[in-house]
Amino acid sequence: MREHAPRRRARGAGATLTAVAMAGALALTGCTASGGDGAVRSASGSPSPSPSPTPAWDASPASVAAVGDSVTRGFDACSVLADCPEVSWATGTDDGVRSLAVRLLGAAKASSHSWNHAVSGARMAQLPEQMALAAKERPELVTVMIGANDACRDSVGLMTPVADFRASFEASVRRLRAAAPKAQLYVSSVPDLKRLWSTGRENPLGKQIWKLGICRSMLGDADDMGAAAVARRDTVLARVVAYNEVLREVCAGDELCRDDGGAVFDYRFTGEQLSEWDWFHPGRNGQARLAEIAYRNVTAAGPPA
Template sequence: MRLRTAVSTSGLAVLLLISGCTSSGDDGNQDDTAGSTAAPGQSGGPADEGTTPSDGSAPVLLALGDSISVGFGACGEATACPEASWVTGEDPAVDSIRARLAEAWGVTDVPTSNFARPGAMAADLAGQAQRIVPTDGEGLVTVLVGSNDVCTGSVAAMTSPEEFRAAIDQVLQTVGERAPGAVTVLASVPGVASIYASFRGDSQARDAWAATRVCRSLTGSASGSPEADGERVAAVQERVDQLNEQLAAACAAVDNCVYDAGAVHDWLPEPDDLSDVDAFHPSTTGQAELAEAVWDAAAGTQQMDALAP
């Protein structure tokens, strides 16, 4: 699916972004099925900080989030792989949002900045959004967060729905204040509990989880019986559902926001869609599927169409 509106690029203002800062989430200490480092205390590395600013003839794309958006593990190493990012990546195999926007707008490339960081939780994203230089220009901001809010050291340590909503409201407020012409696309929290349940019987996946200590609230007892896992998996799934409800409500409460209606959450990967590093982060093919899921949810919406000059 491609953006249904035929968009001319003339007159489309540019969303200018700050480079060179670090976000509060760049600590790499959170377990993250879709947003942290492969092992506690191990940094996933910085994301691509962005391309040369546009001359004003193309829209600008900004990514906020955790390690999924920096392509952590997608290239077979326990580090960020910016070229494989579902948002800003340049790998043709991914067909990222960047590539899809360029095609839709009829430009060679889209200027991008990726401020996502491994380990980031919802509370960290307002700091990422603060890196936007105030502007009245137009652009697209993607937000994918929440995995670290449920992939904690224990079920009891998961972020509450109230805390999560307050953090998302702050992100949307910050984007709205600094770039009121930008459209924000909120991706749903991935279905980490479903992914865990699907691969729990795979010995290679269990070995990878044990070695990397990824998402301990789910995988901490992966060697136990299915019965013992039941309550823990149900609790994580319930919290994911609650956080996605908060995302939908927060997005509906502001202008220029598109929620993916659960597209990322509903993604259930095949083995090849997960990284060989930890069997939890998306591989290059997984990143490509996420790009398609988010694009299909956002393209052709009123907010996206409004970006046309």
């Protein structure tokens, strides 16, 4: 606390009482004052520690590891009911997609300095194990896209509770920090499953594939517009929104984490971007759009507003 010189010299008992009162206020509030050497000192006279600087975000990391679910594995992007990691938005090598790793590292280096530990069908509860594997690679950047399978269950009652989702994501971040404390973390939002239903239901073949059991909580009885079906889909959407809020909040608590600001959730996928086999997962075009979103956010001067 810095004191300004009074305009007139204080006189008599009043000045003494004023000085005593100010000293008491300093002792009670723990205000700091500057010592003669310029150091900031507490009321006890001991130097106060300087705040640690916030680490700067590196917009050009030299290696990338990916964790998540079927989207990051390129499921149904190349053939029916099969992974196709070469077209993954995060670490793929396909020239048409130009994955995040390719855009950051170049095609030649991406193949040797990127790793895909995502697993099709994975839910948030499996992410800590994936994160531990990714951390072993000592990557400079880890990408996360997960949560759709936590909402895509056989019924809304089986969806992962939000509290459990949060606990598993927090555990995942702790796993990363324990093994790779300097790794940056990029977190994608969960896609808008209701919008994918609305777009995909226009394709008769896609709806036949949905009947095999893909995301029944949202895609079951795709043409049913009754009150119960509408309420079911709205419940799934609300859970996805809650998951995205968890991802944002947990990421905000880690100084080396950046989320996408809801960009993937907000992206309006069309039939051109969806798999020609299931009209739900991203196809090559959709994977390329996801790579664009990620690259834009990772290389931006600051996090999304």
